[in-house]
Amino acid sequence: MDEFIKIRESLLPISWLYGIGVSIRNFLFNIGILKSRSFDIPIISVGNITVGGTGKTPHVEYLIRLLKDNFNIAVLSRGYKRKSKEFILADDDTEMSIIGDEPYQMKQKFPNITVAVDKDRCHGIEQICGNNSTKNTDVILLDDAYQHRYVKAGINILLVDYHRMLSSDKLLPAGRLRESEDGKSRADMVIITKCPSDLKPMEFRVITKAMDLYPYQQLFFTTLIYKDLMPIYEGESKSIESISEDNILLLTGIASPQQILEDMKPYMKNINQMTYQDHHQFTDKDVEDLNNRYSALPSPKIIITTEKDATRIKGLEGLSEEVKRNIYTLPIEVKFMLEQKDTFNENIIGYVRKNSRNSILAKRKDENESRNSNNSGNRTRTISFRNN
Template sequence: MEGDFIKIHKWLLPLSWLYGLGVRLRNECFEIGILRSRSFKTPVISVGNITVGGSGKTPHVEYLVNLLKDVAQVAVLSRGYKRKSRGYVLANSDTQMKMIGDEPFQMKHKFPNVYVAVDRDRCHGIDNLTQNEETKDTDVILLDDAFQHRYVKPGVNILLVDYHRLIIYDELLPAGRLREPLSGKNRADIVIVTKCPKELNPIDYRVLNKAMNLYPFQDLFFTTLEYCDLVPVFDGEAQQESIPLEGIKQNNVLLLTGIALPKQLEVDLKPYTGEKEMVTLTFPDHHSFKSKDIERINATFATMEEPKIIVTTEKDRARLLDLEGLDNDVRKNIYALPIRVKFMLNNEETFNEKIISYVRKNSRNSILAKGKNDHKSKDSHRSGNRPRTISFRNN
């Protein structure tokens, strides 16, 4: 079992105890009704975690978008972390990244027909999506990173757990990376262990299943991340349209990241680089690149031997697009590495059925509720059979 990215600062455990006391008090206020959660008529699916840092939320939200976008009008609601705006903002094709944040910007440009909005107050954001004239046809709302936002009572609560930072071995902030006690996982309807190695064997699944110690009403799934062909960051300026994964080994690589866990990406890319050089430039998660950072990128790439490329993430791409000062050589040779979610143990169809059934059963759209729009999404690779109806408990 892996817990290779967990680091416990034991000397901070007393502070973690105090932090946990505050979080438990808040959760108890929701449990006894002092603080209230709102339910909504429109189906709401929340995707989140109870740790600080990346657990694969964005690719899992994108998986849900792909699953539902051909059978429902999907809206994605995010906080819009580090955006330069306030309140509710509905994205359009011209909305700048700084107004909504890098991840919402990424999703809006990948899925132009999906409503993408940001609002720190998720209840206020849902009210706007369901009541405003331009978005009131919303059939389902996906909440990105809202597991701790308990003022919303989602119909389906999905908790993501990073395989490399299993919550069962972690501690509360600031000693560890947990945002709330381990008991918080009990609110989840679905738990997904993400970023699993592809070579997991049956005993690993059994150990994980037992270690997670879930209730019978909770479903456990396992996913891994698959990397796709590299795509140019700057359209029209790259030396070629795309680079297959196998083509990476022909180049020395500058790996440029501003994400929560860059080490895993470095490990994953190593088999593709082979004997070629891989230089890493690492910045904090959601980093806003400054002029000195641009100079560092230009200088580092200039010192590398040909042939060479820069590999970055889709999230970083969103923050690089508007940067000024990047050398022409950098702009021509920088590529984003798309990722997608793959379910393990052949459980993709089971997961898909649960989600589609929930949306159909609770939809305000009568046609959607009757299941008359049951055609296969070309992106989701799901079965075209009509899913059975699944009833989720009240959270």
């Protein structure tokens, strides 16, 4: 644990000032001066307190797989680093630059779900619920919205990287915390992500004690599973075991490439890295460097990149034919540990089913009938996981 944490001590005074600003904002929400808005549709928020690298996208994709066969799903994201600014409802032809790499990835993998982007999540929810093509949405998944408190989600899922525990990190810019550790109290579910698959029982207990959650909060643990390599341009899939003797060029532009590197070491002997910042937009110079780096490697050789990076690589011009024939993505999925999968699934499905629009209409009918017969006055209702 905590081996990826690097604190920049010289920036701690700035972090202190930053923390004051964040605390004031949260206080204004807590006392109701800044308003959180509820919606008559199940909303599940998936996010983190740290900047990047907690495995947010694979966890959102897990929820999509869990719900897509029985519910109409919409994923609403900010669309980080997209070239557009307004609300965008993605279709099969929407370009990555218009909605951002992560929403684009989800739309490509799950073409039958709704994917939309809007910096103003309240406005985005209104657009989804009011659009003729998406008004039958059963549940909205908010991608990276833990700090977007203007929406009151029914379930708040907080992701915490096993390698960057909150208690050991510091606020921006000295560390990578967006807000203090106290912010975890808003979560209904906390998931410790990227756990080693061989985590010992004692470590589970140590982490559970360190998280110090409230009784209303549930704690889960997940680990990453790596699937067969998939070609970006041409060719057939490859198992990880089949390239154990190859020279690997690992190409990444994500927040935490260390995890993939550590996980791949048992399977791959010769790993060379090309590492860029998260959401990096590849340039002509990057393409030239990639062509040269790959050409210089001895055979057998292969390029491996992430699914998110692949969305930005696929449209590049100037890649050599050799690179195109040998560049693959490494798909990842999450797996729940400690036999927690069924509990997590049942809670999510139960919340969505109980708060679906059909259920809400039935509840309102019963409430109206009761109100008319008892003259009990007006009531307010908020869809909440904690109250269900």
